[in-house]
Amino acid sequence: MRQASRLPGPGARPAGQGASRSIRGLSAAAAVLTVLLVVACLAFIFAESVNEQLFQAGTPLTGSLWRLLGVSLITSAAGALAALPVALRAGAYLAGRPDSRTTRLLVRFIDTASGVPTVVLGLCLSILVLPLIAADQSLVQTPFVPGIAISLGNFVYLLPHMTDIFRRRAAEVPRLAGAGALALGADWRQTVGFLYLPASRKASTAAFAAGLARGVGQTMITVLLLIAFGRSASGSAGTLTSAILGAARQSLEPGTPEYSATFLFGLVLLLCTGGLNHLSRKLGRGADL
């Protein structure tokens, strides 16, 4: 009764108008500030990366940009491609499981695993790699070994994340469709293979794009593995992120080609990951039913 008496009723002036106006003004100010901050950050990266010396023919820095981008994309794509079939099966299996305590626990487990910091995974891989290097020093000199190790790191890093994406998408398949398939005599394997997997076609592309973006954007797995292999951060096995980190560790003078190149790497990284994430969001909306 007390609550009902506080309501102004239809036709009356809405309650709390003054407070609403103040909060609306404050939140509008916060929104404007946040958007301005974001625009300023993006504009700053763009402005700092513009340096005419970078685009002169034969500049080694622009040459290294393509190499770093190539290594970033190849190692991420290799990790994401290797993780794709495993994540697809695991995600579809989780989505097809009946809702039970065990299922919820497994989902939480995958969610937690996808949030493990890259510095932790990088350290684990370093711990595993170091005895191998100690046993066979030629591994350090072999050209593709650090790249393979980084791809493996990306695989371990991306697997839970991509599984989680698949599970969410496959869970959008109406549960009654699964129950119907089972009622008509299909077993679990057939339900997953003929219902959940075909319904996740777009989700596979979305998860691959998201995985690629995450792999390109991760830093510490690459950096710690490069340290273990004794390679330079911007050397032949370096990626965009490791090169940015390596360059920032030296005291760079603003306006120099090296400083601008670091921001150019950042700009390319921003466009690459932003584009891939956008693609992933576009493709990942809903199941293909």
Add this chain to the structure above:
Amino acid sequence: MKKPPRPSVGEVSLGLVIGLFLAALLVLLASSLGLQAVDAAGHVLKTWDLASSVFERAGVEAWQSEHAPQSQLVLAVHLVPGTASSLLASLAILVAALAVALPLGFGTALYLGHFAKRSRLRNLATGMLDFVADLPPIVIGLVVFGVFSRAGGQAEATFWAWFSAALVVALYLVPAVVRAVEVGIESVPLELRHAAQALGVGPWPVLRDRMLPEAAPVIIPGILNACARVVGDAAIMILIGSTIRTLPIDIVGLARQPEAGSMGPAAASALLLVVLMLGFRVAARIIGKNYIGARTAKPPYKQGIPGWM
């Protein structure tokens, strides 16, 4: 005799995902544990990794009898001195960053999700924040690095080191807070808002009394999960050249000198980081499910109608 059913491909795949995570934890645990020779005053004289402690026990005991016969051999986690202060520094930076990110993020999300009318400008702002939310943290760190390089590398001074660290983490957290609040508000049924407005209640009382308490179980875990992510990020701190020792910085610093036997302490710090991350996630779950659920009165549509269904 009937054969047990073969595991399906899905079960094997899920086992691989879980197994890799558990294997990583096991590697950390095995690397961080080991024997320590400790003298009467409690000083650690020498440490051995778990493999040496188990398989080369005779060698360990030989070293002890030769170099420090008065010492004791104890099985312990190889934490380096100062790990506690690194942990506190990580949390202090997070708190300072939240002090900036929460008002900004909440305000932005409330305006875009509740007050602003649908328009192209609103869609543009939302799209831009979505774009920034998924960016790698190193890109945000690069901005702060650039600003401090222009200002003359002041991040080395103590105040500027803390300020830049909090600023970079806050910049990284704002889009995450906006997303968490937006998702939380979207999770509240629209009918609730419409019904309150039809009864003449203004936007702010609807938001304060109904929508925010209803959305809190989604908002708080979202923010805590973002905190768990940011507290483990090493790249942005290294990028701004911060002199503050946080847990991830400790790990990278120790991993740079593997021949000095520092992998054990690095693994122990990494294990602590994982525990911290798990703590945030468990707190998110407990707060989201129990605390807020118990404090907020259930609205009628959640209580169910007696005798119906």
